[in-house]
Amino acid sequence: MSSAPLSHLDRLWLCEAIRLREEQSGPLEDGEINRRARLAGPSLETRIESRALQLAERDGQRAALGHWRQGARLGLLILLLLAVLTGAGLAFAALGDGQRPVNVFWALGSLLGLHLLTLFGWLLGLLLTRDAGGALGRLWLWLSERLARDAQAVQLAPALMILLRRRRLARWGLGTLVHGLWLVTLLSALAMLLAMLSTRHYSFVWETTLLGADSFVRLTQALGALPALLGFGLPDIEQIRASGASPLREDSARQAWAVWLLGVLLIYGLLPRLLLGLLCLWRWRRGVRRLRLPLDAPGNALLRERLQPPSERLGVQDAAPTALPESRAGAFAAEAEGRLLVGIELDPAYPWPPVLPAGVGNAGVLDSREQRRQLLERLAQRPAARLLLACDPRRSPDRGTLALLGELSRSAAATRVWLLPVDTDAARLDDWRAALQRLGLAEASLDWLEKGHD
Template sequence: MAQPSSFLDATLTEAVRSIEETGPLEDSQAMREAAGAGTDVAHRIAQRARMLADRTGLASELARARAWAPWVLLALVAIIVIAGLSLAGNVLGGGERRINIVVALASLLGLHLFTLLLWLIGLLAPLGSFNASLGWIWMALTARVAGGQRGQAPVLLRGVTRLLGQARLLPWALGFVSHAIWSLSFAVVIAAMLFALAFRNYTLNWETTILDPDFFVRAVRWLGHGPAQLGFPVPDAQAVRSPTAAASSQRDWALWLTGCIVVYGLIPRLAFALLCAAVWRIRRNALSPDLSLPYYRKLIARFDALALPSIVDADPGSSPHPALRRLPQGDTTDTLMAVGFELPDELPWPPAALDMRGARAMRIDGSAAARRQLLDTLSQLRPRRVLVGCHAASSPDRGTERFLREVLALCGECRLWLFGTASDEARRRWHTWLADSGLDGLGAGDALEPMLQDWT
């Protein structure tokens, strides 16, 4: 039941998360490179995890585990087959050639039924019974062989079990391995028994000290109901009560015993193995980290902080922008205005150069009330020139466009100063936005002094 590389990425991601539960790893370079790996958040997180896994040795250990997994499984299967053959030999009685059918059934089906019951209960309530399953033993042995005593295979093991647990696939995945091994074991036992019973003469009977013979009559009839549906014979009451069955009845006893092993051992394990495989196919797409966990939310926030701001809330469509309106020169006064628009608190306003030119300064936070107050002031003063200072590292939007158009309509000339520290790309973004918004008629610049040379 191998998964594509996305499952391997998810395993490494969960393993890195397990490591960072004891303290964060140094990941500045990994964060920067992953931030440029596309816009998909899950892909960025997986890329970061791959880089950290390469650095910490998790990736190479996972590759070793994948290489060792089939060999460990084959070794485990070989052990189970040998155990099955040994159990079949014990049931067949060795040199005595006498088979107690009650002991045979208990030996062949007892542990199987007990572990199957634990697995079924574990589907409804996680009781920790899976830690003793053959599937868990296979995973643990693979981790031990691949990583040795000082490797990081336990971290990978936690990552895999977390993924399986989140997708509600843990009992089904481990159950598939366990049921498949049990099925192979029963197939070997049945084949060994049929071979021995076909070419050697055995005596099958039951023994008791305190039980009534009618108990065995009812038990044989009840247990034989399932095998009878498949054509296996069921010994009659007379054959059951007879302390030494006739030679003609020995064949019925042997086939009844074989039928019970097939119906109550092999068939349930095969059926549940197929069911586990079907559930795996249905739910395997859910094998991915839960990005709603606090650990991943912090990573997403860090990626957002690294991403360059982009122009938001852009007008849809390609409709032409309205023409810029401004006051005629004859309707303006000699007032000079300097407006700081949505500036961070750490940026001072107004700069000293504006104070020297006698500009009237205002600072607004972008709220509706502050904008109304500014527009009322502009409509009263009708300034000849207005300088609007915007934070260069911020992202322009439709609100910024509406504000600039409203200011320009109430003055003779408006210029835009991109204020504060920002990257060249951020400043180019503003100039591109001005052109796209039809505001390229505004004078926009990054340096204050050149913009104020002709302002008196």
């Protein structure tokens, strides 16, 4: 078992991934897991979640989730690095090398143009299409899937989007990512601007052919009004008019234009992204807390009969899967007690049961599906501390028998197989021992039940 605890979102995410996998490739082999899931709790939601988590652990989806998260963190790191470099590039594009005067409105367009275009696009997506992830969000999902490098992770990204879109959470989660990346970009641009303005002399100018000086005066004052409320100064009217003809050489004029440019970047660039990022984060956390398993989904609705049956049904309930998993033995990890002997499809002529030591129970001989089901249900409720499975080595170790041995072993703290002392050829015994070795079970005799060692 993976030691890292799963969050509420992770559990629902794995449930959706298992549902999507069964929808695409058919029902999974889940007889033993369904029995355990029915003991998880009375509600259908609890049982579906328990079943999905056990299947995810068995088939590798839980490990794939960890790999997907590693890929997501690496993808985010790459995007953050690109954001820092992009912000620095915007600052260089805005100010240049200092050899020529800086056109303040071209510089402002370089700093805020792409930001404002993508911001309006995000708002339109939020209002019209209900998809506010944007290109950056989709790029991050694509990078996460590619960097995961796990074949079992193929359903994780689609499952996450299906789960979140049911409550329209995808736009808030990806919106947090998008605004966060833009915030880093603009912070990088602001830091680079401060560094460049602190180490070089820049002269500022505005130029026009069609518009008059009054238009630029009004525009400069309108853009500087909100920054002025936070203490950012702006050039006076004479400085604005004079900057249209030629760049002013006075330090006061240079400083006034530089402070105005920084204030406009802060108010119209960083502040909207910060506020929208916090809004998306708040809506995301609030929505995740309210997220529940969709019991009306097609795959989950079909599980009701198996996990909350009106009565136990006999016989085959599901079609055979396209591929059967290899049987493996295991051990019950929780508290277990008692010692039990079980016969597996023994010859009726064989004297059974043997004389049992004190405290050892006899579970009989399993010959029918109903007997197997009853024993598994019993062990699911009261796991055995030691379980000895007696097998007739004259029979072939077929796949069905080995699967039963593996399933029974997972209902006990310790399990051994007793190959009965009957006349059989050495080749058949070798087949059994090889099969038990692949299964992960050891041989023992009846004494093991009493003494507890091989």
